[in-house]
Amino acid sequence: MRSPRSLVGGTPAAAYEITFDGRDLTALPGQSVAAVLWGAGILAWRTTREGGAPRGAFCGIGSCYDCLVTVNGSPNQRACLVPARPGDTVTTQEGTGHADLAV
Amino acid sequence: MPAAAPAAAAGRAPAAAAAPAPAAARAPDSDAAVDLAVVGAGPAGLAAAVTAAGLGLRVIVLDAGDRPGGQFYRHPAPGLGAARPGALHHGWDAFATREAALRAHESAGRITYLPRHHVWTVVPGGEPGAGPGPAAPATEWILHAVAGHAPEERAVRVTARAVLLATGAYERQLPFPGWTLPGVVGAGGAQAMLKSGLVLPGKRVVVAGSGPLLLAVAGSLAAAGAAVPAVVEAASYTAYAGRLPVLLRNPGKLAEAAVHGGALARHHVRLLTRHAVTEAHGTDRVEAVTVARLDRDWRPLPGTARRIPCDALAVGHGLVPQLELATGLGCATRRSSDGTVALVLDAEQRTSVPGLWSAGETGGIGGAQLALIEGELAAHSIAGAVHGAPGHAPRGRRVPRLTRDRARLRAFADAMAAAHRPGEGWTGWLRDDAVVCRCEEVPAGRIREAAEDLGARDARTVKLLTRAGMGWCQGRMCGPAVSALAGEEPAADRRPLSCPVPLRHLAELHTGDR
Ligand SMILES: Cc1cc2nc3c(=O)[nH]c(=O)nc-3n(C[C@H](O)[C@H](O)[C@H](O)COP(=O)(O)OP(=O)(O)OC[C@H]3O[C@@H](n4cnc5c(N)ncnc54)[C@H](O)[C@@H]3O)c2cc1C
Numbered sequence: 001m002r003s004p005r006s007l008v009g010g011t012p013a014a015a016y017e018i019t020f021d022g023r024d025l026t027a028l029p030g031q032s033v034a035a036v037l038w039g040a041g042i043l044a045w046r047t048t049r050e051g052g053a054p055r056g057a058f059c060g061i062g063s064c065y066d067c068l069v070t071v072n073g074s075p076n077q078r079a080c081l082v083p084a085r086p087g088d089t090v091t092t093q094e095g096t097g098h099a100d101l102a103v
Numbered sequence: 104m105p106a107a108a109p110a111a112a113a114g115r116a117p118a119a120a121a122a123p124a125p126a127a128a129r130a131p132d133s134d135a136a137v138d139l140a141v142v143g144a145g146p147a148g149l150a151a152a153v154t155a156a157g158l159g160l161r162v163i164v165l166d167a168g169d170r171p172g173g174q175f176y177r178h179p180a181p182g183l184g185a186a187r188p189g190a191l192h193h194g195w196d197a198f199a200t201r202e203a204a205l206r207a208h209e210s211a212g213r214i215t216y217l218p219r220h221h222v223w224t225v226v227p228g229g230e231p232g233a234g235p236g237p238a239a240p241a242t243e244w245i246l247h248a249v250a251g252h253a254p255e256e257r258a259v260r261v262t263a264r265a266v267l268l269a270t271g272a273y274e275r276q277l278p279f280p281g282w283t284l285p286g287v288v289g290a291g292g293a294q295a296m297l298k299s300g301l302v303l304p305g306k307r308v309v310v311a312g313s314g315p316l317l318l319a320v321a322g323s324l325a326a327a328g329a330a331v332p333a334v335v336e337a338a339s340y341t342a343y344a345g346r347l348p349v350l351l352r353n354p355g356k357l358a359e360a361a362v363h364g365g366a367l368a369r370h371h372v373r374l375l376t377r378h379a380v381t382e383a384h385g386t387d388r389v390e391a392v393t394v395a396r397l398d399r400d401w402r403p404l405p406g407t408a409r410r411i412p413c414d415a416l417a418v419g420h421g422l423v424p425q426l427e428l429a430t431g432l433g434c435a436t437r438r439s440s441d442g443t444v445a446l447v448l449d450a451e452q453r454t455s456v457p458g459l460w461s462a463g464e465t466g467g468i469g470g471a472q473l474a475l476i477e478g479e480l481a482a483h484s485i486a487g488a489v490h491g492a493p494g495h496a497p498r499g500r501r502v503p504r505l506t507r508d509r510a511r512l513r514a515f516a517d518a519m520a521a522a523h524r525p526g527e528g529w530t531g532w533l534r535d536d537a538v539v540c541r542c543e544e545v546p547a548g549r550i551r552e553a554a555e556d557l558g559a560r561d562a563r564t565v566k567l568l569t570r571a572g573m574g575w576c577q578g579r580m581c582g583p584a585v586s587a588l589a590g591e592e593p594a595a596d597r598r599p600l601s602c603p604v605p606l607r608h609l610a611e612l613h614t615g616d617r
């Protein structure tokens with residue numbers, strides 16, 4: 001089976017885990033949070049403010065802001081830019097990510 | 104004003120608040136001005152930086168990315184242990200030699216390379232009263248950047264005598280119903296994620312839109328193991344036939360096309376020209392797309408629609424130069440043959456503002472090879488200016504050669520851009536209920552209402568009436584579509600800030616600056 005990894009060859013350094021909504025995911029060192037999620041077949045990790053529609057990575061380079069996600073409690077991180085670090089807790093972001101502050 | 108958004112973007116976690124307040128200026132060598140600050144470490148910026156350092160300049164390179172290379176030479180992080188990082192590229196050597204030169208100049212102290220530094224504004228500095236413009240050219244420039252990833256980011260300030268803007272481009276998107284479904288991703292975006300993260304958005308990926316990038320993307324996705332049932336190209340490649348002389352002067356480009364063509368044939372990818380994806384279907388993610396034939400003006404032809412099942416769609420209609428730093432400083436712009444706005448540059452890559460140069464896609468979309476040439480050309484010009492003899496720098500035979508190559512590749516790029524310029528009929532597939540502004544979730548119907556009933560004649564007025572383009576991305580994704588619906592040509596990038604900036608950095612700017 002061809003895969004992105006077989007294409008570039010070589011062996012990654014030891015994998016580690018992050019969690020997404022409580023689920024353990026395997027991350028390869030150097031992958032962005034978005035890449036880890038795509039690698040696990042997860043394409044949506046946010047819902048929109050107005051329509052509650054699911055969204056994930058779109059532009060892949062930090063310009064569209066569709067991939068916003070909550071990492072270790074900080075909302076509105078661009079998942080396509082933020083590197084995944086061992087033990088990161090990633091959670092689906094709803095609306096502005098500041099629901100807890102709503103009055 | 105995006106004031107609220109930047110504050111949120113900074114992800115002000117308690118940890119960040121507790122961190123010591125960053126000094127406004129963390130430029131290496133305190134505040135001493137370097138000869139040249141390069142914004143962007145893509146092919147253009149990288150070539151410029153190493154050439155300028157080789158000509159004796161002290162250079163700082165600031166780039167938003169983690170590693171040099173920009174969008175084209177995106178590659179896996181070292182931790183991914185790729186033995187063949189160039190497998191997804193053409194001309195990897197051109198990058199490898201320049202990266203090696205960058206590292207050598209770094210160790211020798213001639214180049215300071217600052218990754219993860221997003222420059223959000225550039226302002227004239229130097230003697231009081233100095234400013235941009237031919238009368239009183241700025242003697243130096245101050246660049247403000249956000250460094251690192253939130254919540255640990257900090258403010259950095261760099262001072263330089265000359266600035267090269269090599270900020271590249273982002274993808275042009277033309278919306279269609281369903282384009283916000285998960286699994287619909289940018290074509291370049293899929294390529295970027297594959298090159299850096301070694302991941303795919305799905306197993307069966309339709310590639311659609313317009314432009315030569317689609318062929319490269321389809322080839323890479325297929326080589327990496329995805330099934331690509333079709334490349335759906337809105338333009339017709341017969342448009343190239345009228346440009347034969349330009350094509351023949353660029354045999355390298357034809358060979359590249361042949362390589363892509365061969366890869367597609369090998370992976371059984373069908374190329375449908377003069378077709379478009381007019382709708383994506385699915386509930387939680389894309390499950391199929393509708394593909395329709397287009398007329399010459401890109402209007403979908405009734406009765407030609409059919410479905411192609413897929414679990415991802417990689418879509419894009421060419422690239423848009425990223426100009427906000429340049430337009431913020433007053434650089435003159437021009438309309439490119441693909442309809443996008445690019446910088447006006449002279450034969451030596453100078454912008455219309457003295458002391459500011461630009462190279463690569465900011466001067467019009469043209470590919471990595473052209474970007475490398477322009478970066479090098481700019482470095483020779485800057486070296487001449489900084490050494491005090493503008494126009495009389497020691498440049499040998501290299502510069503005329505670069506100038507010739509630039510002209511040849513620019514002509515090719517113009518021919519290609521014209522062939523893929525969106526036809527006016529494309530809005531025919533934009534149903535009223537289709538979302539146009541992804542950030543603010545504004546549907547086409549509301550924008551049409553603003554244009555047709557409320558008299559909005561430009562994107563700015565539409566924005567004020569509907570909020571389209573007011574969200575996080577500041578119109579980067581919906582801009583071309585909103586302009587088309589308002590009946591005008593897309594305008595130049597004008598955004599007050601080039602990325603979200605924490606409010607406290609803005610506050611520091613007030614006190615920290617002269
Ligand atoms: C998503 C995407 C994917 C692409 N994929 C391909 C491909 O597969 N094949 C192909 O032939 N062409 C591809 N292209 C086109 C290709 O990127 C260009 O032809 C080439 O890279 C242009 O080089 P450049 O130096 O002008 O700009 P870029 O390579 O875009 O480099 C610009 C650099 O500037 C940085 N930058 C921008 N703004 C700032 C700022 N304010 N502060 C700090 N840094 C900043 C960016 O991080 C980037 O590193 C792609 C383009 C995009 C947008």
Ligand code: FES
Pocket residue numbers: 056057058059060061062063064065066067068078079080081
């Ligand atoms: S995918 Fe567009 S900003 Fe992350």
